[in-house]
Amino acid sequence: MTNSDDPDDPSDSGDPSDSGDPSDSDAAVDAAREMDAADPLSDLRDRFFLPEGELYLDGNSLGPLSVDAEAALDRVVDEWRDLAIRGWTDADPEWFSYGERLGDRLAPLVGANPEEVVVANSTTVNIHALVGTFYDPARGEKIVVDDLDFPTDHYAIRAQLRRAGRDPDEALRVVESRDGRTIETEDVLDAVDDDVGMVFLPSVLYRSGQLFDVEAITEAAHEAGALAGFDLAHSVGAVPHRLSEVGVDFAVWCHYKYLNAGPGSIAGLYVNERHFGVTPALAGWWGNDKETQFDMAMTYEPAQSAGAFQSGTVPVLSAAPLDGALDIVEDAGGVAALREKSLALTDYLIDLVDERLPECEVGTPRDPAARGGHVAVEHPEAYRISLALKERGVVVDFRRPNVVRVAPSPAYVGFEDVYRAVEHVREILDEGEYEAFERQRGGVT
Numbered sequence: 001m002t003n004s005d006d007p008d009d010p011s012d013s014g015d016p017s018d019s020g021d022p023s024d025s026d027a028a029v030d031a032a033r034e035m036d037a038a039d040p041l042s043d044l045r046d047r048f049f050l051p052e053g054e055l056y057l058d059g060n061s062l063g064p065l066s067v068d069a070e071a072a073l074d075r076v077v078d079e080w081r082d083l084a085i086r087g088w089t090d091a092d093p094e095w096f097s098y099g100e101r102l103g104d105r106l107a108p109l110v111g112a113n114p115e116e117v118v119v120a121n122s123t124t125v126n127i128h129a130l131v132g133t134f135y136d137p138a139r140g141e142k143i144v145v146d147d148l149d150f151p152t153d154h155y156a157i158r159a160q161l162r163r164a165g166r167d168p169d170e171a172l173r174v175v176e177s178r179d180g181r182t183i184e185t186e187d188v189l190d191a192v193d194d195d196v197g198m199v200f201l202p203s204v205l206y207r208s209g210q211l212f213d214v215e216a217i218t219e220a221a222h223e224a225g226a227l228a229g230f231d232l233a234h235s236v237g238a239v240p241h242r243l244s245e246v247g248v249d250f251a252v253w254c255h256y257k258y259l260n261a262g263p264g265s266i267a268g269l270y271v272n273e274r275h276f277g278v279t280p281a282l283a284g285w286w287g288n289d290k291e292t293q294f295d296m297a298m299t300y301e302p303a304q305s306a307g308a309f310q311s312g313t314v315p316v317l318s319a320a321p322l323d324g325a326l327d328i329v330e331d332a333g334g335v336a337a338l339r340e341k342s343l344a345l346t347d348y349l350i351d352l353v354d355e356r357l358p359e360c361e362v363g364t365p366r367d368p369a370a371r372g373g374h375v376a377v378e379h380p381e382a383y384r385i386s387l388a389l390k391e392r393g394v395v396v397d398f399r400r401p402n403v404v405r406v407a408p409s410p411a412y413v414g415f416e417d418v419y420r421a422v423e424h425v426r427e428i429l430d431e432g433e434y435e436a437f438e439r440q441r442g443g444v445t
Contacts, residue, residue, distance in 0.1 A: 028419055035348075035415040041332055041341050048260075048412040054393040055417050055424075059409030060206075060234060060374040061397050063260030065321075072324030073262075076316055087316075093323075097290070099314040100307050103268070105326050109335050110232065110251065111242035112270050115305040119255075119319055123233055123267045125282070126252040127156040129309055130269065131200065132281030134227050134250060135160060140197030144226075146175045146183045150206045153231055157200060160281075181208040181363045181376070188212075189220045196226045203241070203251075204234035204372030207399045209364040211239060211372045215246045222247065233257065236268070238342055238373030238409075240335045243270050250275070258338075258373060258409055259329070261322035266315055271306040278302065284311030328411055341410035343368045348415055349375050349408060352422040359429055363403060374407035377425070383441055384434035385425065391433075394424050398445045 036042055049065045050056050056064060079091040088095045103117035110117065120126065135143065143157060158168035175191050177183055182205065192199060199221040204211050214230060221228035227249040232241065237258030243251060251270040255261035279302055280287060287310040289301045302308035332338050350362050353375070363376035379385055379402060386398040397405050404425075408418050428434055 026423075029416065032348075032415040032419040035344075039341065039414065041337065041410060042414060044328060044332060045412045045414065047328060050412060051395065054395055055421050056395045057406050057408060057413060057417070057421055058395045058397050059260070059413070060257050060405060060407035062256055062263055063258060063325075063409065064412065065262065066260055066325060066328055068324035068327045069261060069321035070324070072322075073317065073320045076320040080316075095314065095316045098316055098319050098323075099266075099286070099310055100290075100305070102319060102322055102326075103306060105323075105330075106268055109236060109241070109329065110253075110270055111240065111246075112244045113273060115276075115307075116244060116273055117268060117270050118306040118310060119266045119268050119322065120286075120310040120314070121267055121269075122264070123231070123252050123254045124152045124156055125311075126267055126269045126309070127153060127200075127231070128160060129280055129282040129311070130229060130250045130252065130271070131157055131160045131198070132163065133278060133309075134229070134275070135164060135198055137164060137166065137197065140195050140224070140226055141166065141171055142173045142193075142196045142198075143171060144173045144175060144188065144191045144196055144199040144201070144221075146177070146188070146201055148177050148181075148183060148205050148207065149202050150231065150233070153200065153202070181205075182210045182365060183212070185213045185216055188217055192217075192220045192224045192226060194224055196221070196224055198227045198229065200229045200231070202231045202234065204232075204239070206234055207363070207403055207405070208376045209234070209372045209374045209405075211235065211365070211370050214241070214243075214248065218246050218248050234372050234374075237329065237335065238339065240339055244272065248272065255322050255325070258411075259322065259325050260411070261325045262318075264318070265322055266318045269306060269309055271309060276302075276304045276306075276308070278308070280309050280311075282309075282311045286310040286313050332411065338410045342373050342408070343371070345408035345410060345413065345415065345418055346371060346373070346375050349406060349418050349422070352419065353377055356422055356426050357429070360425070373409065374405050377404045377406055378402045379404070381434050383445070384437040384439065385428055386445070387437040388428045388434045389421075389424055391437075392424050392428070394421050396421075398441075400441075 047067045079087045102119045104114040107114045107117045161168045161171045218228040229250045232253035236253040255265045287308040289303045361378040363378045382402045382404045383398045
């Protein structure tokens with residue numbers, strides 16, 4: 001990496017050689033460096049502010065700040081200072097249509113038409129908005145979910161079922177995992193009967209990293225007369241999608257993981273064009289047709305696009321970093337290019353775990369077509385191992401009961417990073433370093 005005297009230069013941080021690496025002598029290091037040298041995306045790393053002296057492998061939880069995201073945020077702050085309220089019309093880009101403009105840029109990432117995507121709210125709020133809008137007991141009382149999903153999805157769906165006068169314990173059809181790691185596609189398809197009105201599942205499981213067959217599930221839902229919705233939080237920016245072509249009805253996601261738009265950044269949503277014109281359950285003035293929004297009529301006129309699902313005024317400061325972060329995706333050649341490197345990195349990581357960590361198991365599907373962007377490394381002492389790794393400057397996270405999640409995000413992680421991270425685990429296990437840490441989990445892992 002290029003050294004710099006500028007303390008704000010991101011290329012001067014995150015060098016893996018500064019992370020207390022266990023060994024430089026192994027030929028595997030040279031092999032990893034050769035792969036990095038051949039990587040066409042390697043220069044993207046220099047656009048990120050990576051924590052100095054650390055290996056950052058937690059991008060499936062929060063991606064780091066980039067020069068591009070910082071510049072976009074700074075630009076909006078400057079516009080606010082210089083233009084004040086005129087920023088809604090005179091900023092570049094003007095703020096009034098910021099949500100739709102970002103939706104246009106996001107559409108290729110999820111395989112949608114531009115008008116089918118918008119940024120708005122948070123992921124959980126968008127689940128409330130979309131499930132609350134599209135759940136119709138007359139279509140089918142049951143909603144199919146799975147028992148490994150991220151809890152907020154269940155919280156929101158249960159709340160919407162109660163609002164609709166339904167008992168969630170009766171109306172939810174929960175597909176159970178056979179192994180505690182993954183969900184079998186055939187079990188999902190078997191759960192979709194004529195009494196199902198909606199299927200709502202993740203695209204990627206947040207613990208194991210299993211990638212669902214979105215197309216097969218959507219087809220089964222539609223054959224049963226149900227709608228198909230998905231939470232893409234762990235796939236957007238890491239896995240290409242074809243939402244419009246497949247016919248998915250609606251989807252939600254966040255932007256702070258693989259798209260690196262910042263903690264709590266504005267979320268995204270997709271609504272298939274066949275649903276345009278419906279009045280959202282969380283209707284608000286920012287979702288009104290833009291041509292009549294400032295008529296201030298007391299009757300809501302939904303935008304004929306996904307923009308109808310915006311509720312309140314677009315939070316420009318929250319949206320701005322995403323504008324810059326998307327520059328990196330586009331410069332990389334799109335999600336397909338990032339996915340190619342991601343699969344190479346996760347393949348390499350899985351091979352290293354098999355070879356060098358016999359005490360650990362890989363809890364992520366080995367089939368690339370069934371794998372998202374992270375790898376679940378399993379060990380009975382996973383929590384304490386994760387703490388020992390952080391003590392060494394290797395940033396990962398723990399998910400109960402026994403998973404260390406390792407996310408080699410392709411925009412800023414290289415093969416040498418992955419190799420060194422595995423070697424750190426090897427030393428932690430060999431030396432029993434994890435035994436120095438308490439088993440009691442903290443509040444945030």
